[in-house]
Amino acid sequence: xAAVTTTPRQKAGWGVANFVVIALALIPxxxxxxxxxxxxxxxxxxxxxxxQWTWANYSGILQSSQFIRPLINSIGIGxxxxxxxxxxxxxxxxxxxxxxxxxxxxxxxxxxLIAIFPQISLITPLFSIERSLGLFxxxxxxxxxxVAFGLPLGIYILxxxxxxxxxxxxxxxxxxxxxxxxxxxxxxxxxxxxxMVTTAILVFLACWNDFLFAISxxxxxxxRTAPAALQYFSGGSVFTVxxxxxxxxxxxxxxxxxIFVLFFQRRIVAGLTSGAVKG
Amino acid sequence: MADIxxxxxxxxxxxxxxxxDKISLDIADGEFVILVGPSGCGKSTTLNMIAGLEDITExxxxxxxxxxxxxxxxxxxxxxxxxxxxLYPHMTVRQNMGFALKLAKTPQKVIDEKVNEAARILxxxxxxxxxxxxxxxxxxxxxxxxxxxxxxxxxFLMDEPLSNLDAKLRVQMRTEVSRIQRRLGTxxxxxxxxxxxxxTLGDRVAVMRNGILQQVGSPQELYDRPDNLxxxxxxxxxxxxxxxxVVEDNTxxxxxxxxxxxxxxxxxxxxxxxPRELIVGIRPENFEDAALVPxxxxxxxxxxxxxxxxxxxxxxxxxxxxxxxxGNEVDAAELRELAEDSGSADVxxxxxxxxxxxxxETRAAEGHESELWADLRTLHVxxxxxxxxxxxxxxxxxxxxxxxPATSPAAGTGRGAGGTGASTDAPAGPGTGVI
Ligand SMILES: Nc1ncnc2c1ncn2[C@@H]1O[C@H](COP(=O)(O)OP(=O)(O)OP(=O)(O)O)[C@@H](O)[C@H]1O
Ligand SMILES: [Mg+2]
Numbered sequence: 001x002a003a004v005t006t007t008p009r010q011k012a013g014w015g016v017a018n019f020v021v022i023a024l025a026l027i028p029x030x031x032x033x034x035x036x037x038x039x040x041x042x043x044x045x046x047x048x049x050x051x052q053w054t055w056a057n058y059s060g061i062l063q064s065s066q067f068i069r070p071l072i073n074s075i076g077i078g079x080x081x082x083x084x085x086x087x088x089x090x091x092x093x094x095x096x097x098x099x100x101x102x103x104x105x106x107x108x109x110x111x112x113l114i115a116i117f118p119q120i121s122l123i124t125p126l127f128s129i130e131r132s133l134g135l136f137x138x139x140x141x142x143x144x145x146x147v148a149f150g151l152p153l154g155i156y157i158l159x160x161x162x163x164x165x166x167x168x169x170x171x172x173x174x175x176x177x178x179x180x181x182x183x184x185x186x187x188x189x190x191x192x193x194x195x196m197v198t199t200a201i202l203v204f205l206a207c208w209n210d211f212l213f214a215i216s217x218x219x220x221x222x223x224r225t226a227p228a229a230l231q232y233f234s235g236g237s238v239f240t241v242x243x244x245x246x247x248x249x250x251x252x253x254x255x256x257x258x259i260f261v262l263f264f265q266r267r268i269v270a271g272l273t274s275g276a277v278k279g
Numbered sequence: 280m281a282d283i284x285x286x287x288x289x290x291x292x293x294x295x296x297x298x299x300d301k302i303s304l305d306i307a308d309g310e311f312v313i314l315v316g317p318s319g320c321g322k323s324t325t326l327n328m329i330a331g332l333e334d335i336t337e338x339x340x341x342x343x344x345x346x347x348x349x350x351x352x353x354x355x356x357x358x359x360x361x362x363x364x365x366l367y368p369h370m371t372v373r374q375n376m377g378f379a380l381k382l383a384k385t386p387q388k389v390i391d392e393k394v395n396e397a398a399r400i401l402x403x404x405x406x407x408x409x410x411x412x413x414x415x416x417x418x419x420x421x422x423x424x425x426x427x428x429x430x431x432x433x434x435f436l437m438d439e440p441l442s443n444l445d446a447k448l449r450v451q452m453r454t455e456v457s458r459i460q461r462r463l464g465t466x467x468x469x470x471x472x473x474x475x476x477x478x479t480l481g482d483r484v485a486v487m488r489n490g491i492l493q494q495v496g497s498p499q500e501l502y503d504r505p506d507n508l509x510x511x512x513x514x515x516x517x518x519x520x521x522x523x524x525v526v527e528d529n530t531x532x533x534x535x536x537x538x539x540x541x542x543x544x545x546x547x548x549x550x551x552x553x554p555r556e557l558i559v560g561i562r563p564e565n566f567e568d569a570a571l572v573p574x575x576x577x578x579x580x581x582x583x584x585x586x587x588x589x590x591x592x593x594x595x596x597x598x599x600x601x602x603x604x605x606g607n608e609v610d611a612a613e614l615r616e617l618a619e620d621s622g623s624a625d626v627x628x629x630x631x632x633x634x635x636x637x638x639x640e641t642r643a644a645e646g647h648e649s650e651l652w653a654d655l656r657t658l659h660v661x662x663x664x665x666x667x668x669x670x671x672x673x674x675x676x677x678x679x680x681x682x683x684p685a686t687s688p689a690a691g692t693g694r695g696a697g698g699t700g701a702s703t704d705a706p707a708g709p710g711t712g713v714i
Contacts, residue, residue, distance in 0.1 A: 166363060166365065168361045168363050168365035169365050169367060171330075171332050171359075171361070171365065172359070172361060172365035172366075172367070172426075173367075173378075174331075174332065174351075174352045174353065175330060175332075175352050175353075175357065175358060175359040175379075176353075176358075176378050176379035176382060176426070176430075177352075177353040177379050177382045177383055178353065178382055179353070182382065186378075186382075187367055190369045191368065191369060
């Protein structure tokens with residue numbers, strides 16, 4: 001990179017371009033943050049910085065079981081779905097990458113099929129199924145579809161990672177006295193960790209952001225997740241639009257994502273397999 | 280420390296490929312055995328079966344007297360060095376070397392001691408806390424060795440451990456491997472493609488072809504007394520020259536000249552029910568510039584003229600390449616396979632191209648005709664049908680008469696069996712030296 005010399009003009013050009021892109025992406029977010037600090041009366045005030053700062057929106061939603069309970073649901077359902085999806089996807093991807101077994105191409109085909117299936121078309125049948133199985137408006141009622149739709153992506157990402165890991169490492173681990181389980185946990189899994197983290201982040205984001213299933217398969221705050229709960233917010237009176245609380249809630253549900261990505265960014269980028277074999 | 284016994288071990292892969300066919304091999308405790316053979320002959324498969332990484336289809340494998348056919352690799356107490364080194368990239372050199380001991384729940388203090396000791400032997404001490412990605416090829420190779428020796432296992436298995444190194448480093452590591460093995464005295468099975476490694480490293484060499492063990496013996500034994508055409512062609516570099524020959528009227532007609540058959544060779548051919556058409560093999564060093572051969576030795580060989588195509592001076596020797604018109608092609612499955620393995624089939628090397636190693640004193644020159652002499656005492660005769668070495672039991676004092684513009688009178692008669700005077704049944708040539 002350093003070898004490529006850039007003229008000051010080029011540098012300036014790139015700087016402007018980057019600034020424009022970042023500004024376009026960030027202005028709506030900042031606008032949302034700004035809205036969340038405005039009083040109900042100032043919501044229609046076009047100034048970017050609130051003239052009068054207030055925490056009322058935040059304290060309001062954080063005291064309301066209308067929001068706290070869905071937030072807990074979101075976190076719980078998201079984490080459980082992610083965990084299950086990553087574990088299952090790891091095993092499936094390992095098999096896809098390493099073993100020749102009958103029905104392998106069928107498995108891959110099915111996974112692809114699920115990934116490209118429009119979810120909206122499944123709502124009605126899934127709704128009926130969940131009703132008759134008693135899963136409607138429960139955590140498993142959301143976890144199961146989330147895992148199902150998270151798996152194909154996970155299998156794709158992880159099988160690519162497993163394929164990269166030289167098979168001889170596993171043989172070496174076996175020769176060193178590792179059981180197959182130890183070989184997987186101590187050698188293969190650490191090397192596939194960036195893939196698992198990537199998968200986990202993507203699955204978690206999908207669960208966290210999902211609105212379609214959340215609104216369709218829940219009826220009360222028992223299982224309703226935060227994005228779905230937003231639409232049930234009410235204003236101070238029937239005549240006020242709850243713009244402030246919605247903005248505050250949107251900011252709150254964005255924060256975990258930011259933390260998540262900042263925390264794992266390094267691991268996603270790290271290419272751990274380099275140096276395993278002759279370079 | 281343990282001996283390893285392969286008893287009719289066979290490997291058939293699930294897709295039906297027969298990779299190893301009834302191999303029987305006794306490897307003594309502390310012995311260094313080399314497995315060689317062309318690509319795809321089943322060397323790695325054999326090694327992996329000993330390691331426990333591949334199932335054994337049939338036969339029995341015993342390590343230290345115990346049958347281990349169904350034992351997991353970890354229960355065999357064997358360490359393996361892989362061609363790609365297979366170092367764990369997420370661990371430091373120290374952790375790589377200590378991994379096996381850690382899995383075996385060895386106390387940390389003992390692990391540290393052993394790792395430090397191995398690092399000292401391998402000159403890796405200052406690299407212990409680095410990761411494999413940051414090491415050079417030679418250092419990685421030594422870490423791979425270190426990982427094996429730290430465990431003090433019953434046996435080492437090495438699958439082409441040096442083939443990823445450049446030529447100079449390979450020579451250096453070769454002596455290193457030899458030194459370490461001598462020092463530790465651990466039973467070692469070493470797979471290689473490399474002639475020099477095969478000839479210099481091992482106590483014994485096992486040559487494989489198409490999953491079948493061809494011959495096992497000390498490097499010298501394989502070199503001097505190859506059981507068959509394949510071993511003869513595979514061992515030695517440059518390899519043995521092969522020529523089609525025909526037996527007629529008690530004479531062996533070779534492209535180099537006619538060789539009268541004396542009693543013993545004749546009997547050998549008879550005993551082997553040899554066909555009329557044979558393949559004769561002669562090693563490059565059994566040629567000499569005729570001018571440099573003392574007169575009293577000439578009779579034990581055959582003198583011929585050849586036009587030198589290429590001359591390579593190596594300092595200590597001179598290699599000359601020449602072609603001889605062959606009446607018919609040398610054709611045997613073994614030779615075709617050898618040509619494929621060495622790649623000479625692809626580059627279109629003619630199989631009537633011959634190579635001779637001459638003394639540096641030679642006055643042979645490129646593009647000129649020279650008079651060369653071939654020592655017939657070391658001539659090998661093979662049956663083209665099955666590749667067997669017909670002359671095998673006729674050792675160094677093979678009874679072959681040297682017919683040539685020979686000057687000396689009959690040098691003697693066949694010693695030993697029969698004692699038939701060579702000159703009596705050699706119609707050609709006035710002088711027939713029987714050596
Ligand atoms: N997993 C497998 N399934 C089917 N056949 C295999 C498998 N592994 C190896 N073979 C076949 O078995 C034969 C022996 O293979 P092997 O790897 O032992 O050869 P090798 O002597 O080590 O060759 P190289 O010198 O190229 O490493 C080959 O013909 C190969 O095609
Ligand atoms: Mg191999």
